[in-house]
Amino acid sequence: MRYVLFCMLVLTGAPAAARTLACGGTVAPGLAYPDVSGAWHGLEITLCQKIAGQIGARALFTPIMQDSDVPPPGRGRSVIFVPAGDIAPGYLPGPVIYNDNQAIMVPAGSKARDAAALANAEICVEPGSPEDFNLTAYFAAHKIALREFVFQETDEMHDAYVAGRCDAITARKSLLIGLRANEGRNDVILPDNLGDNPIRAATPAGISGWAALVAHTIKENTHGL
Template sequence: MSLRLGGAVALAAAYVAFTAVPALAGPTLDAVKSKGQLTCGVNTGLPGFSSPDSQGKWTGLDVDICKAVAAVILNDTTKIRYTPLSAQQRLTALQSGEIDLLVRNTTWSLTRDAQGLDFAPPVYYDGQGLMVAKSLGVTSAKQLDGATVCVQPGTTTELNLADWFRAHNLSFKPVVIEALDEVNAAFFAGRCDVLTTDISGLAGVRASVATKPDDFIILPEVMSKEPLAPVVRHGDNQWRDIVSWTIYALIEAEEKGITQANIDAKLKDPDPSVQRLLGVQGDLGTGLGVDKAWAYRAIKAVGNYGEIFERNIGKKTPLKLDRGLNALWTNGGLMYAPPIR
């Protein structure tokens, strides 16, 4: 190959590598556009993540992720049908096509990933915990030998519980109840000594269900890793990309100081990375199958990731959760967006 020809080939390769290629239309995107509505599977009622008020208005961190995706695709956060699903129903509902997107405090695991599901980036890094009444007189999970434990079936929670007790040579008696409100009611009625689920869920239940929240403690042991992430059907790469990059855009917005309130002013920010994110420079939406203002709409609709966190589960909410692992990578957390360019 001549030097001239080699240079031409290299130039062509570079052009292809750095030029956005229009995405092939995917079945889920087409379906959402056709019906003019996003069907989002959510929890039946988990304070801080997804729960309806007395008027049927849904709020929470997971709900805001649904809204961000709807803003990207439909430019309207009201065009969402929230489908409340139990732990046992959720994955079947997604695989059957009943819902377009599952954002329901679902743990990303190898088994689930291999079952015809694809996961977007985690929106909350959690861990499984145990809650007891202070009157039980225990301060560590290692004191729970022989305890009765309320747990939902069909969850990683149920599996982790058995693993942890077995690993520590402890016994327990499971009280298995499918409905979330019923398992919570059973615990507060004294049918079991312990309630177990993700620590964020325990904080939400204690704040919203317990008559006297201060009478209950979450024990210090963290029993597992629980990266909670939105889920899509396997094989629809375009839809997974849209959901994933919507989440990354919310994280990047926090890192760049872009908020729901200042985003219009940020359109004049000279920072090239801000201009690319907001669609002022270039057109990164083409590769996803959306327009160049996709990230602008998501951030304008729900704010950046930090705003979503603080509004729904942060220190000024009943859950009073620290950022912890969910802080930006620049602050010692795990929230990190790949380059948006």
């Protein structure tokens, strides 16, 4: 399912008349995620606030849900934090803020502690996706017998994994962490790295000096990551 959750979240207490900085970001624990009270926390939230502070604005954050077709916010001085491959035309790629590598997750009761232990196990994956390609390549390179359990829809795949219809699931690590948190599970993310998938900042093109200011602020607040 491709969808975007368009809900603007005020991150600072600036007066309503103050100008705003629109940020959009990948939703995952550690990046941007609400606590039990509904307050959002994470690296993307912090960076949005820091960048807004540079221009005397209040920060507004739009969650960008997985597999979104078009990342908001889109125009004017704004910033998005998305996987490098999802940066849309018209945006300038900026610094990497997090390497969201592809991983494999197994239920808490599984005896598997690495990918090699999943030979002939059924692994949930979306056919034809980059994750499918990386999974196939990784298992072939390590001579691990692969059995895929394929789904065309992300939500259907997640439901099947939670219901125990497959032995493991592969996706970006942030998505696996989010799935585990949403379901209140103690599932195990295996240490194998099936492929790098950096989360980058990106800014609309054509705004003089904006990309440089965003990049500098991120560098100052991520120790050059």
